[in-house]
Amino acid sequence: MKEKEYVHGYSEVESRRLCDQACTLSQLLHCDSIFRPSGLVLEAGCGTGAQTVIIAPRNPACSFISVDISEDSLREARKRIEKANIDNVYFQHADVFALPFEDESFDHIFICFVLEHLEKPMQALESLKRVLKNGGTITVIEGDHGSAYYHPRSPFAQAAIQCLIDLQAQMGGNSLIGRELYPLLSAAGFDDVHVSPRVVYADASRPEMVDGFTRKTFIAMVEGVKEQAIANHLITEADWNLGIADLKRAAEANGTFNYTFFKAIGRKT
Numbered sequence: 001m002k003e004k005e006y007v008h009g010y011s012e013v014e015s016r017r018l019c020d021q022a023c024t025l026s027q028l029l030h031c032d033s034i035f036r037p038s039g040l041v042l043e044a045g046c047g048t049g050a051q052t053v054i055i056a057p058r059n060p061a062c063s064f065i066s067v068d069i070s071e072d073s074l075r076e077a078r079k080r081i082e083k084a085n086i087d088n089v090y091f092q093h094a095d096v097f098a099l100p101f102e103d104e105s106f107d108h109i110f111i112c113f114v115l116e117h118l119e120k121p122m123q124a125l126e127s128l129k130r131v132l133k134n135g136g137t138i139t140v141i142e143g144d145h146g147s148a149y150y151h152p153r154s155p156f157a158q159a160a161i162q163c164l165i166d167l168q169a170q171m172g173g174n175s176l177i178g179r180e181l182y183p184l185l186s187a188a189g190f191d192d193v194h195v196s197p198r199v200v201y202a203d204a205s206r207p208e209m210v211d212g213f214t215r216k217t218f219i220a221m222v223e224g225v226k227e228q229a230i231a232n233h234l235i236t237e238a239d240w241n242l243g244i245a246d247l248k249r250a251a252e253a254n255g256t257f258n259y260t261f262f263k264a265i266g267r268k269t
Helices: 012-030 052-058 071-083 121-130 155-170 177-187 207-223 226-231 237-249
Strands: 040-044 063-068 089-093 106-112 132-142 149-151 191-202 256-267
Touching: 012 052, 012 191, 012 207, 012 256, 040 121, 052 063, 052 071, 063 071, 071 089, 121 132, 121 177, 132 177, 155 207, 155 226, 155 237, 177 191, 177 256, 191 207, 207 237, 207 256, 226 237
Parallel strands: 040 063, 040 106, 063 089, 106 132
Antiparallel strands: 132 256, 149 256, 191 256
């Protein structure tokens, strides 16, 4: 995946959004992200380390090699890890399609919010499988923008969300990939594949989820593609503004918001 192919970009704003997302969802997504003690874990596509700072401390007996294709993201990740005083992570520049590791090097592989941006996710999984030991496991976490539903309903809000889905598809990605994890991992040759949906639900009784996910994660993500959506003639600016305004109503006192992530675990035998 080339840097220009990341639909959300590499801005400081996007880095903050990823951090907000990771912190808000840490328990939901990672309550069971516990790997074999003393194992060597490959984190593929670590980005700015938003997930690294969560999973590495949960597995203090493991050693992590966290790789990414963006040198800028790796620099930010190193700073984040150092600030958190985490000492079981080594960062390395690498492409998930051409991993610089010997066959069967890792006890576990962790990849989160990466496959959705790849034109060839199956090829990426096959590349990861090569460096996984026999008996080793892989954890894959992805969202699914088609799973977003909310109150009050709005065709303008749905049109704005669809812009993000369409833009990602135009760039070779698939923002609906969460629902495909089971067939993808199975087709890549992993066994004992198990997928668990992780549902986010936010209303006024859960203000931390409304702020951390509805506002700072999902709406911020959609807002970030405004210029691309309009420039590609996917929507008019007037309709976009109506859509974002309506989407923000889901974060108000009488609004609700739902979204599903999918966490898959497979084994190499």
